[in-house]
Amino acid sequence: MKLKSLLIANAVLLGSFALQAHAEDEAQLIKQGEYLSRLGDCMACHTVSGKGDYAGGLAIESNLGTIYSTNITPDKEHGIGNYSEQQFSDAVRKGVLPNGARLYPAMPYPDYAKISDADMHALYVYFMKGVKPSSEQPPETDLSFPFSQRWGMRFWNWAFTSDKPFQPIGGASEEVNRGAYIVESLGHCGSCHTPRGLGMNEKALDSGDDQFLAGGSLNNWDVPSLRGLPRWSEQEIVDYLQTGRNDKAAVGGEMKSVIEHSSSHMTDADLKAIASYLKFLGGNPALQAYDVKKQQATEAKLTAAKGLSEGERLYIDNCGACHFVTGKGAPGIFPELDQATIVNARDPGGLIHTILAGAQQPSTEKAPSTLAMPGFAKRLDDDQVAKLATFIRQGWSNNAPAVTKDQVAEVRKTLKGE
Known part of the structure; x- marks a missing residue:
C-alpha cells in the first residue's frame, strides 16, 4: 500500500x-x-x-x-x-x-x-x-477591377x-549572415529599398542580385540604396536604426515607424549584424566627389549675407539657425544637408514634403527626446519652397536638379492636414 x-x-x-x-x-x-x-x-x-x-x-x-x-x-x-x-x-x-x-x-x-x-x-x-x-473589425479592402480579383495573385x-529558404552567404562571417537573414526575411528591407518592376514586384529578393537594396521609390519619396552606405560607419548605421538619428542624418517618412516599432527594439548584436551585412554588400559608390571649394564658397556667401539669391535668403531666415551656414547641422541633433541622400535624390518629393510638413524624430529607449522640425507650408508659398529647395539641392557640395513650383504644388496636395 x-x-x-x-x-x-x-x-x-x-x-x-x-x-x-x-x-x-x-x-x-x-x-x-x-x-x-x-x-x-x-x-x-x-x-x-x-x-x-x-x-x-x-x-x-x-x-x-x-x-x-x-x-x-x-x-x-x-x-x-x-x-x-x-x-x-x-x-x-x-x-x-x-x-x-x-x-x-x-x-x-x-x-x-x-x-x-x-x-x-x-x-x-x-x-x-x-x-x-480583439474583436475589432477592420474595414474591408475594396480595390477597383481588375485588382479586386484576388485569384489573379x-x-x-x-x-x-520564391519558396527558396534563406541561403547563407558562402565565406561570410556568422555576423554577416545573421544580418543577411534579418534583412532578407523578417526585416523585409527589400520591400522598400529594392527597385520595383513593371508588375510592382521587387526586382531582387536577396544579395545574390546587385539590384537588391539598390534603392527605389515609395509614395513619391526616393528610397535610398542600402548597399555599402559609404558615408556611414557601422556604428552610425546602428545609431540610426536604434535611435532614428546619427551624426549625419535623422529619420523621416515611412522609416520613422520602422525605427519606432521595430529596429529600436532590436538587440545590439542584431543591429551590429545588420550594419555588418549592409557594409559587406558594397556596390554603392559615394554620392559624389566632395567639392571642398564649392562647400566653402556657399558657407562664405551665407556668412557674409551679401548679394544673396532668394533661395539663399530663405535658407538664412528659415533653416540657418539649426542647419547652420555650413549645411552640417549639429551631430546627433539636426541632420546634415550637405551631401544628404534626401537632398540629392532624383525625385525631390521627400525634401519638399519635409519642408512643407516638417518632421519629428521618434522617441526611443536610447534617445527618448522627440526633436521636431516645424513645417513651413503656411509660411512659404510654392514658389518660395521651390527656390529654397533648389538652393539646398545645389548649395555646398550638393549637385541636384532644380525644383519647380509645380512639383511643390503636387506635394502640397498630399499633405492632408499635416
Whole structure:
C-alpha cells in the first residue's frame, strides 16, 4: 500500500515538473515570438492608434488603391484565432489564407518566405498565446477591377515570388549572415529599398542580385540604396536604426515607424549584424566627389549675407539657425544637408514634403527626446519652397536638379492636414 502511494506521489511530482517545464518552454517561445514580431515590424502595419495591438485597420496607400491591414489577434471571429500553425505559416510566407483567398503583397510575404521554421513556430505561439484578442473589425479592402480579383495573385506569386529558404552567404562571417537573414526575411528591407518592376514586384529578393537594396521609390519619396552606405560607419548605421538619428542624418517618412516599432527594439548584436551585412554588400559608390571649394564658397556667401539669391535668403531666415551656414547641422541633433541622400535624390518629393510638413524624430529607449522640425507650408508659398529647395539641392557640395513650383504644388496636395 505504501509502495503504491509512493508511486502515485512520484507520478504526481513528475507530472508537476513536466507541466512546469512546458510552461517555461511556452513562456520562452512567447518571449522569442514577441521579439521576432519586432524584427518583422508587424506592429507598424497591424496597429492603429487608439485600437488594440495588432487589431488591424491601418490604411496602406498603394498604386492599386487603399489596402487595409487585417486583425491578427487570436480573436476567433475577427482575427486569426482559428488558424492552425500551418495555416498561419501559409498566410505569412505564401500570402494564402485558410479559405484560399490571396493576400496582396502589401503584406511582404515574398520576403517573409525566408523565415525559418523555428522562428515561424515561435511567432505562432506568440500570436496565439501572447497577444490579447480583439474583436475589432477592420474595414474591408475594396480595390477597383481588375485588382479586386484576388485569384489573379496566384499568377503574380508564380512569376515573382520564391519558396527558396534563406541561403547563407558562402565565406561570410556568422555576423554577416545573421544580418543577411534579418534583412532578407523578417526585416523585409527589400520591400522598400529594392527597385520595383513593371508588375510592382521587387526586382531582387536577396544579395545574390546587385539590384537588391539598390534603392527605389515609395509614395513619391526616393528610397535610398542600402548597399555599402559609404558615408556611414557601422556604428552610425546602428545609431540610426536604434535611435532614428546619427551624426549625419535623422529619420523621416515611412522609416520613422520602422525605427519606432521595430529596429529600436532590436538587440545590439542584431543591429551590429545588420550594419555588418549592409557594409559587406558594397556596390554603392559615394554620392559624389566632395567639392571642398564649392562647400566653402556657399558657407562664405551665407556668412557674409551679401548679394544673396532668394533661395539663399530663405535658407538664412528659415533653416540657418539649426542647419547652420555650413549645411552640417549639429551631430546627433539636426541632420546634415550637405551631401544628404534626401537632398540629392532624383525625385525631390521627400525634401519638399519635409519642408512643407516638417518632421519629428521618434522617441526611443536610447534617445527618448522627440526633436521636431516645424513645417513651413503656411509660411512659404510654392514658389518660395521651390527656390529654397533648389538652393539646398545645389548649395555646398550638393549637385541636384532644380525644383519647380509645380512639383511643390503636387506635394502640397498630399499633405492632408499635416
